[in-house]
Amino acid sequence: METKPVHFKNLSREESYGYDRKTLDYIRNAAAHGLYEIRGMGAKRKLPNFDDLVFLGASMSRYPLEGYREKCITKTLLGTRFAKKPIELDIPITVAGMSFGALSANVKEALGLAATEMGTSTTTGDGGMTPEERRSSKTLIYQCLPSRYGFNPDDVRKADAIEVVIGQGAKPGGGGMLLGQKVNPRVAKMRTLPEGVDQRSACRHPDWTGPDDLAIKIQELREITDWEKPIYVKVGATRTFNDVKLAVHSGADVVVVDGMQGGTAATQTCFIEHVGIPTLAAVRQAVDALEDLDMKGKVQLVVSGGIRTGADVAKALAMGADAVAIGQGVLVALGCNGETYFQNGGHHDAIADYNALGTTPGFCHHCHTGKCPVGITTQDAILEQRLSPAVGAKHLKNYLKTLNMELTTIARACGKQNVHHLEPEDLVALTIEAAAMAGVPLAGTSWIPGRGF
Amino acid sequence: MCGIVGLLVKTPALREKLGELMVPMLIGMTERGPDSAGLAVFGTPLAENERKISLYSGLTDDGADFNWLGLTHELKGHLGVSATVEPKGNHAILSFDIAPTVVKRWIKEHHPKLHILSTGRSIDLYKDIGTPAEVAARYGFAGLTGSHLVGHTRMATESAVTPDRAHPFTAGEDFCLVHNGSLSNPNGIRRMLEPRGITFETDNDTEAACRFLEWRLREGDDLETALQKGFEELDGFFTFLMGTPDKLALIRDPFACKPAVVAETDDYVAIASEFRSLAHLPGIKHANVFEPAPEEMYVWNA
Amino acid sequence: MERLTFDLAAQPLRELNTFLHTGAKEGKVGHVTVLNPDGAHNIAVGLDCPIEVDVVGHAGYYAGGMNKTATVTITGSAGTGVAENMMSGKVHVKGFASNGAGASAHGGLLVIEGDAGLRCGISLKGGNIVVGGSVGSFSAFMAQAGRMVICGDAGDALGDSLYEAVLYVKGKVKSLGADAQYEPMTEADVAAVASLLDQAGLEHDPKAFRRIASKRSLYHWNADANQEY
Numbered sequence: 011m012e013t014k015p016v017h018f019k020n021l022s023r024e025e026s027y028g029y030d031r032k033t034l035d036y037i038r039n040a041a042a043h044g045l046y047e048i049r050g051m052g053a054k055r056k057l058p059n060f061d062d063l064v065f066l067g068a069s070m071s072r073y074p075l076e077g078y079r080e081k082c083i084t085k086t087l088l089g090t091r092f093a094k095k096p097i098e099l100d101i102p103i104t105v106a107g108m109s110f111g112a113l114s115a116n117v118k119e120a121l122g123l124a125a126t127e128m129g130t131s132t133t134t135g136d137g138g139m140t141p142e143e144r145r146s147s148k149t150l151i152y153q154c155l156p157s158r159y160g161f162n163p164d165d166v167r168k169a170d171a172i173e174v175v176i177g178q179g180a181k182p183g184g185g186g187m188l189l190g191q192k193v194n195p196r197v198a199k200m201r202t203l204p205e206g207v208d209q210r211s212a213c214r215h216p217d218w219t220g221p222d223d224l225a226i227k228i229q230e231l232r233e234i235t236d237w238e239k240p241i242y243v244k245v246g247a248t249r250t251f252n253d254v255k256l257a258v259h260s261g262a263d264v265v266v267v268d269g270m271q272g273g274t275a276a277t278q279t280c281f282i283e284h285v286g287i288p289t290l291a292a293v294r295q296a297v298d299a300l301e302d303l304d305m306k307g308k309v310q311l312v313v314s315g316g317i318r319t320g321a322d323v324a325k326a327l328a329m330g331a332d333a334v335a336i337g338q339g340v341l342v343a344l345g346c347n348g349e350t351y352f353q354n355g356g357h358h359d360a361i362a363d364y365n366a367l368g369t370t371p372g373f374c375h376h377c378h379t380g381k382c383p384v385g386i387t388t389q390d391a392i393l394e395q396r397l398s399p400a401v402g403a404k405h406l407k408n409y410l411k412t413l414n415m416e417l418t419t420i421a422r423a424c425g426k427q428n429v430h431h432l433e434p435e436d437l438v439a440l441t442i443e444a445a446a447m448a449g450v451p452l453a454g455t456s457w458i459p460g461r462g463f
Numbered sequence: 464m465c466g467i468v469g470l471l472v473k474t475p476a477l478r479e480k481l482g483e484l485m486v487p488m489l490i491g492m493t494e495r496g497p498d499s500a501g502l503a504v505f506g507t508p509l510a511e512n513e514r515k516i517s518l519y520s521g522l523t524d525d526g527a528d529f530n531w532l533g534l535t536h537e538l539k540g541h542l543g544v545s546a547t548v549e550p551k552g553n554h555a556i557l558s559f560d561i562a563p564t565v566v567k568r569w570i571k572e573h574h575p576k577l578h579i580l581s582t583g584r585s586i587d588l589y590k591d592i593g594t595p596a597e598v599a600a601r602y603g604f605a606g607l608t609g610s611h612l613v614g615h616t617r618m619a620t621e622s623a624v625t626p627d628r629a630h631p632f633t634a635g636e637d638f639c640l641v642h643n644g645s646l647s648n649p650n651g652i653r654r655m656l657e658p659r660g661i662t663f664e665t666d667n668d669t670e671a672a673c674r675f676l677e678w679r680l681r682e683g684d685d686l687e688t689a690l691q692k693g694f695e696e697l698d699g700f701f702t703f704l705m706g707t708p709d710k711l712a713l714i715r716d717p718f719a720c721k722p723a724v725v726a727e728t729d730d731y732v733a734i735a736s737e738f739r740s741l742a743h744l745p746g747i748k749h750a751n752v753f754e755p756a757p758e759e760m761y762v763w764n765a
Numbered sequence: 766m767e768r769l770t771f772d773l774a775a776q777p778l779r780e781l782n783t784f785l786h787t788g789a790k791e792g793k794v795g796h797v798t799v800l801n802p803d804g805a806h807n808i809a810v811g812l813d814c815p816i817e818v819d820v821v822g823h824a825g826y827y828a829g830g831m832n833k834t835a836t837v838t839i840t841g842s843a844g845t846g847v848a849e850n851m852m853s854g855k856v857h858v859k860g861f862a863s864n865g866a867g868a869s870a871h872g873g874l875l876v877i878e879g880d881a882g883l884r885c886g887i888s889l890k891g892g893n894i895v896v897g898g899s900v901g902s903f904s905a906f907m908a909q910a911g912r913m914v915i916c917g918d919a920g921d922a923l924g925d926s927l928y929e930a931v932l933y934v935k936g937k938v939k940s941l942g943a944d945a946q947y948e949p950m951t952e953a954d955v956a957a958v959a960s961l962l963d964q965a966g967l968e969h970d971p972k973a974f975r976r977i978a979s980k981r982s983l984y985h986w987n988a989d990a991n992q993e994y
Contacts, residue, residue, distance in 0.1 A: 045986060158869040158888055162852055163811050163831035190985060202871070202890040202909045204929060207984040212907055216887040217827070217846035217865035219700060219720035220645065222464035222495040222618055222736075226806045226845075230827040233782045234811030256464070259497070259618050719864065719883050719901070722845060738823050738844060739804030752823070752842060754863055754882055757902065 046280060048187065050377025050387060052180050052273040052316060052338060057288045059271065059316055060325040062444030063437045064453065067423040075422035082418040083428040086333050088310045089171060089240020089263040092232065096240055096263075097149060097171050099333065100129025101414045102429060103323055106268075106314050106335035107153045107173065107244070109135025111188050111197040112275035112377065113341075114394040115142050117386050120344060120402030122146030127403070128410045133173060133335070136186035136211060138200050139165040146399070151242065154231070156185055157211035159201035163234060171264075172231050173242035174224070176215075176253075179272025179315040182246025182286045185211035187276040192380040194389040221256035228261040242266050247292030247315065248285075254299035254311075264310045266335065267296045271316025273338035275387050276378035289315040289326075291447035297330030298449075306330065320416020327417070328432035329448060336413075343409035344402045345384040347371050351396040358396075360384055464618045465630070465643045466492025467723070468502075469704045469734035471611035471711045471763050477730055478506075482607030484744060488733065489595045489604070489614050491740030495643075496616025499629035500598040501590025503639040503706055505765065506609035508584040514636075515558040516567065517580035517588040521626050524576070527552040534574070542569060551602050554580075556587055563636070578627055583637030585708040590615075590629040610765040613706040615641035628667045634677030637708045642669040643736055644721040646699035672697055676705070690714055690760050704734060712762045719757035726750040732763045766795030773808075774801035782810060785835075790814045806844065809837050812854070826863075829856040832873060845882075848875045851892055864901070867894045870911065876965040883920070886913045889930050895965035905932050906942065914961050916969050927979040933958050935974045944983045948976045 025031065039047060068074040075082060089096040105125050110118050112135060119142040125132045131149035134140075138160020144150055152169030154161060166172060177183060188197070188209040198205040218227045228241050243257040244266035257265045269289025274282065293313050300306045313326045314335035326334050338346075349371045350357040360371070363383035367376045377387035385396025421429045424436045438453040439445035445452045446459040456463050468488040472478055481504065489500060509515060520529035531550040534557070538546050544566070546559040559566060563582050570577055581588035587609075589602045595616045599605065615630035631639040646652075649668035652675050657663070661674050675696065679689035686705075690712065693703075702721045705712045713734060715723060726733045726741045728750045735741050738752070755761050771781045781799060789797065796817045802808055806825035809818045812835035820828065823841035832851040839847070842860035851870040858866075861879035868884070870892030877885075877894070883901035886894050889908035899917030906922070908930035918936035925942025932945075933954070941947075950972070958971035 158850065158890070161850055161869065162871060163813070163833055163850070164852075166811070166831065202928075204984065207928075208986055212888065214720075216868040216884065216906075217849045219718075220464045222466070222643070223720075223722070223826070223845070225494060226826045230807045230810050230830050233779065233807040234831055236783055236786060237779070256618070717902070722863065724863075737804055737806075737825060738842070739806075739825055742803035742823070753861070757883065 046278045048189070048276050048278055048378050049282070049375045050273070050275045050277075051282075051375040052271045053283050053286075054375075055283055057271060058290050058441065058443045058447055059288060060290060060322045062290070062440050063325050063448060063450065064440060065324070065328070065420055065424055065436055066438060067420075068425045072425045074425055075427065077419065077422060080422070081427060082422050083430075084414060084418060086430070088312070088333060089242070091240075091263040091309055092237065092261070093171075093240040093263055094236075094238045095170075097131060097151075099131060099149070101410065102327060102331075102333040102417075103128075103317075103410055103413055104130050104151075104312065104333055104335045105132040105340055106272075106337035107133035107135045107151070107175070107178075108275070108337055108341075109137035109186070109188075110140045110143070111135070111137035111192060111201065111389070112387055114385065114388055114397065115140055115196075116394050116397050116399050117341075117344060117402065118143040119146045119399040120397065120406060121340065122148075122150070123399060123403035124406035124410060125149070127407050128414075130410070131170070134169075136188070137197060138162075139168065140200075144168055153244075155211065156213060156215045157201075158216065159203075159211070166231070166234060169239065171240040171242055172235070173244050173266065174215075174228065174231070174262075175244045177213075177246035177248075177268075178244070178274065179246045179268030179270050179286055179289070180274035181277045181281040182248045182270075183213060184277065184281055184285075185213040187211070187274075187378075189276055189378050189380065192378075192389045197389055221260045224256075224260040232261075240264055242312070244268060246270075246272070247287045247289065247295075250287070250292045250295035251299045254296045255303060258300070258303055258305050258309050262309060264312060264332075265296065265300075266312040266314065267292050268335075269293075269313075269315030272314055273341075274377075288447065289313065289317075290444060293326060293329045293331060294447060294449045300330070320413045321420065323413055323417045324420040324429070324432060325437060327429055328436050329434055329450075332430070339409070340406060341386055343406045344386055344397060345405070346382075346386050347374050348384055351384040352398070352401050353396050360396075464495065464645070464721075465641075466495035466616040466736045466740070467641045467643050467702065467704050467734070468492060468614040468616075468736075468740055469612065469706075469711055469713070469732075470614075471732045471765055472730065473732070474730045478610060479608050481609050481612060482603075482605050484731070484733075485607070485612060485614060486599050486605045487743045488735055488740040489599055489616060491742075492616040492736060493595045495736055496618050497594055498619050498624045499590065499592045499617040499626065500595040500615065501588070501617075501629045501631055501641075502604065502612050502614035503581060503586055503588040503631045503633070504607050504609040504612040505585045505637075505706055505708055506587070508708060509558065510560075511584075513558060513560045514563040514566075514582060514584060515556050515587070516563060516582045517586075518555050518557055518570075519553060519578040519580050519591070519626060520555070520576075521553040521591060522576045522578055523574065529553065529555075529577075531555045537573065538566070538569070541573075542566070553591070554589055554602055581633040581639065582635070583708070586633070586637045586639060586706070588631060588633060588639060590631065591626050592624055592629065611706060611711050611763075613639055613641050613704050613711070625665075628665050630669055631706075632667070632670045632673035634674045635681055638673075638677050638680065638705070640669065640673040640676065640703055640705045642672060642701055642703055643723075644699060644701035644716070646672060646697055646701060648698040652696065668699075672701070672703065686710065686712055686762065687760055694758060702736070709765045710762055711765065712760060713755055714760055715755055715757045717758045723755050724752065725755055725761070726752045767793055768796040768798070769794050770798045770800060772800045773803065773805055778805055778807065781808070785809060785812055785816065785818065789816045802839075802841075804844065809835070812837070815854070823860070832856060842879070843877075847877075848873070848892075851875065861898065862896075866896075867892055870894070872911075874961075874964055876967075878967070880917065886911075886930070889913065893961055893964075895961050895967065897965070897967050899936060902939070903942070905930060905945075908932075912957065912961065914958055914965075914974070916962075916967060924977050924979070926983060927977075929979065932977040933974040934977060935969060938977075941977065944980045945977050946980045948978050950974065950976045 924945030
């Protein structure tokens with residue numbers, strides 16, 4: 011009997027760099043829906059970040075400190091320029107502004123509880139101040155955003171500091187966004203919106219534009235609060251050198267700079283990935299601006315946008331920040347992208363709920379849907395029960411504690427008795443881009459691209 | 464970001480007090496513009512064949528000790544021109560009766576660090592770094608006389624704080640502009656003008672607007688037409704105040720985010736970014752005080 | 766009830782505001798006159814008790830900002846953001862108002878007898894605004910709740926991205942903003958306008974006003990609807 015030859019098909023798999031599968035998906039989606047993609051989380055693309063810097067620990071030329079026995083101070087003071095009552099923190103790690111609306115009330119309470127235990131601050135967001143957050147958080151920064159949702163003088167008086175938001179790293183130049191499924195009755199009432207509408211906040215403040223008018227607005231906030239509370243100014247990182255100088259000229263006590271890796275609960279992907287500069291480059295510019303004005307130490311700098319680890323915190327401080335703010339990392343500590351959630355005394359599998367969203371743990375960015383499988387970025391009455399404030403607070407406290415321990419470990423290794431004594435000369439870069447952006451030499455050389463040898 | 468002031472006197476008797484009335488206006492804008500200040504004043508024009516240029520020596524090695532008299536002697540020797548000079552420290556007004564391009568070319572060759580602030584028959588221009596009060600005292604603004612002036616206090620947004628980046632900016636002869644706001648396409652405007660032989664001295668966005676408008680005027684547009692083209696081509700937020708020998712002109716972009724207030728009486732027209740700069744003016748309590756509308760041209764004749 | 770006078774030519778603004786925040790609250794002073802405001806910014810901001818404040822002259826930015834329960838009268842003109850974020854009470858401007866008048870006000874009544882600049886009532890959140898004159902462009906931009914009565918004309922893009930706020934205009938409207946539309950005046954509308962005009966002390970026939978409200982078509986994204994954003 012004849013045997014027919016068997017032919018094996020060889021599939022050609024030459025992927026295009028420019029038109030890779032991700033891009034093909036993007037075009038197909040656009041063709042199908044006629045609308046841009048909106049998602050949560052910050053920039054996912056590979057960018058120069060703090061991992062590209064390493065510390066020069068002590069050895070022969072410098073002496074390290076012992077852990078435990080030899081103290082390493084982490085106390086941080088923010089807002090010393092004009093305010094009668096500056097913000098006193100036990101650690102230089104704060105919780106970034108995230109709105110009630112983007113997050114559930116339970117989460118806002120968890121953040122407050124953990125922050126209070128760790129002696130640090132939380133920040134309200136585009137939805138205003140909830141009573142739960144004010145009750146649970148010992149130090150609360152109150153954001154004044156372009157939308158002014160829920161903004162009112164009683165909460166201004168209740169706050170410990172006011173943060174005038176010009177932009178955030180995920181979308182510098184853009185306003186907040188909350189899709190209809192998350193505008194439930196409570197959120198709607200707080201934001202003076204009809205229930206269920208797709209909310210797009212304004213991108214400019216309604217009653218001032220430009221640093222010359224911001225100066226008057228900041229004065230208004232000071233006059234209302236009888237000059238007691240620090241006024242922060244927050245910018246998404248773009249022309250950071252100029253922006254920080256202008257923030258100082260406008261009278262800010264504290265400047266908050268949020269790099270492009272900064273998170274969001276709902277933003278157009280094209281905005282997240284293509285507008286704004288990496289945090290690494292922004293910190294350098296911000297510090298240069300303060301030094302140029304001889305305001306380093308007089309106006310404090312808070313850096314955010316992809317701060318994930320204790321090493322990140324240490325590097326941000328070494329580059330000149332006075333403190334950092336963390337958003338995404340905090341949510342991950344609470345369970346974001348985790349496989350399970352904790353409810354009624356036991357762990358429950360959430361994977362099916364991720365799959366229902368078209369994703370799976372570790373890849374989820376679906377905060378905008380309001381169907382967070384672990385109950386964090388949701389307003390759904392059932393889903394929000396998956397995050398209990400007490401349990402969440404415990405996890406967040408552990409995370410913050412770990413970050414702080416890593417920070418002090420590194421600081422001690424560099425011979426510092428105070429984490430604020432970390433300096434840029436303690437760092438070197440592993441890549442040319444990072445060296446250029448951060449303004450520190452390439453490891454093993456004295457070369458800083460753009461600044462000479 | 465910045466503060467702008469403008470003043471045009473209608474009654475001839477007030478020409479003597481132009482500077483005196485203006486100094487508190489300028490100082491009132493200090494919080495809006497603490498970095499630098501400047502103004503351009505228009506007075507009785509020189510004869511047709513005469514010209515004057517305002518010069519700044521702050522960037523030269525001698526600075527405020529620049530030998531201005533020596534400069535006139537050099538000019539006499541090299542160009543045969545009898546020039547007169549009115550010095551005030553790092554500033555001087557040089558007057559002569561030959562073509563200004565000849566003198567300016569000579570200055571660029573022999574004193575490249577001497578900065579030419581303005582050219583014309585009517586205009587004198589002063590600008591420097593420092594607070595408005597410091598700059599006003601340095602140049603004796605309170606004693607200035609003339610028919611109208613345009614002034615500015617600066618809070619630098621993108622370009623550096625240097626004397627040449629302060630406002631007003633001039634282009635051509637007897638034209639100047641001050642700006643409150645921030646243009647979003649200054650580089651495109653610059654790249655459009657440079658091939659037409661227009662050279663820029665700074666990277667300041669206001670200079671782009673100034674040279675654009677002067678280019679239109681030079682090409683034969685009347686002021687209104689030039690301003691209309693400005694609305695179409697210039698992008699961003701702006702309140703512009705411009706001076707020519709016989710006019711003061713004001714425009715605001717369609718969003719009108721940057722403030723402007725006008726106070727008009729039978730004796731004067733005063734313009735400022737905020738009312739508090741006008742509060743001291745005589746007769747202000749009965750003045751017609753109004754805000755100029757966006758995208759409209761306001762032109763007052765001196 | 767005592768009456769007090771503050772002269773801003775002689776006393777710093779901070780003293781006036783601190784007094785209005787603390788000293789006035791004890792209830793002994795019912796009326797404060799502020800002389801020589803001369804365009805100063807932030808006069809009478811953050812008031813929190815039912816006191817009467819008369820500002821004699823022109824006010825700068827944010828006069829009466831974040832007002833709660835107080836009554837602030839400005840005899841001259843007011844700068845940018847008069848009564849911004851007001852929660853309750855009343856602010857009355859006898860002259861004209863600059864840009865952003867009543868921005869983001871949650872409650873209370875803002876009366877402007879003269880014209881108002883651009884963006885009057887921007888981001889309104891429940892307050893009422895009555896303008897005796899005309900309003901500039903982009904007025905009631907993203908106005909979420911509350912009412913605005915305009916006795917004169919309106920500029921371009923009136924009520925752009927309007928939510929649930931309702932506008933009443935007597936004069937000409939240069940153009941309506943995205944999602945704003947004319948609607949017929951009901952008896953309830955006529956009564957509302959009459960009441961607001963009465964509270965403002967202005968005399969106009971309420972039936973001469975047109976009602977403008979949101980089409981509500983921008984509330985949800987719809988790719989097929991050719992929406993700009």
